[in-house]
Amino acid sequence: MIILSVESSCDETSVAITKDGKEVLSNIVLSQIDIHKVFGGVVPEVASRQHVEHMTQVFSEAILKANITIEEIDFVAVTQGPGLIGALLVGINAAVAFAYSHDKPIMGVNHLFGHIYASQIENEMKFPAVALLVSGGHTELLYIKDHYQIEQLGSTLDDAVGEAYDKVARSLGLPYPGGPVVDKLAHTGKDTYKLPRPYLNKEEFNFSFSGLKSAVINLVHNAEQRNEKIDVANMCASFQESVTDVLVDKTKRCAAKYNVKQIIVAGGVAANKGLREKLAEQIKDIEIIIPSIKYCTDQAAMIGIAAYYQNKIEPAKKDYFIKGDSTLDINQS
Ligand code: ATP
Ligand code: MG
């Protein structure tokens, strides 16, 4: 089964060709990071325009690199949401145009399911599993009973963890996206600043990161007013320690409570070295799978893998009216 998949929910224009829900024949990713960097974050209108400009080229490269003919493609899959609505619509329209003109079935895929299914590329998912989904817009603990049977156990009540990383980085004068820079600096610093561990209620699986983010921003402002210098590496280390303490502890308790066979860690923040190290250190009795870094952040291969399993439940159709939905969440798929 060969699937052509498209991802354009944020600032990566990506098209992939995947085979049988496992093999990645091509995965072309055009990142717009350098363009958005000057604004300190993703500008939705700029992102949409960049997708329009590059989408057809990315389509061609993906097909060429996979070394397949268009006839061999069984169906088309495209990210439907959540994401930036203008950005999503560019990918959806391109995917629909391609599917319609080549008479292929098509389906819309939830972006968050894509992040989870990125795990299936290099590892085998085992059920029941608990997934820690940590990305730019989401922080969730999910129970996965079987393929495409996903239930939300907890979620952030305010900022997503990736968003907190980006805002903390900004307050420290570090470039966008902040996550990778803070992660790198954290490894050169020490946990010297006293920051809160936002556990909320220890027994529940929700998160909150805005208080922690504000604690860092307040320390930075207070130091500025007193003409004191913040040790940036130590602040990064302190922030990362706090974030990873909470994420690892909640994941560990969640996995134990639901007696799972596997822990899946997914989303852009799953690229975080500190998080990977602490998970490995503190959870030894349950298998943990994390995609390699190139499959943690946004790309279309993960959409193609999710689509393969979605197709077993609800097959792709020659119905060319997919709507972009920026509110489509994990419970509504
Ligand atoms: P969503 O998937 O929720 O719609 P998104 O697609 O924007 O959001 P991703 O592409 O999955 O998010 O991840 C991007 C986020 O991951 C950014 O906030 C970025 O700072 C963060 N990130 C990337 N690498 C690291 C890292 N090494 N440490 C911490 N955060 C990181
Ligand atoms: Mg991105």
Ligand code: FE
């Ligand atoms: Fe994402």
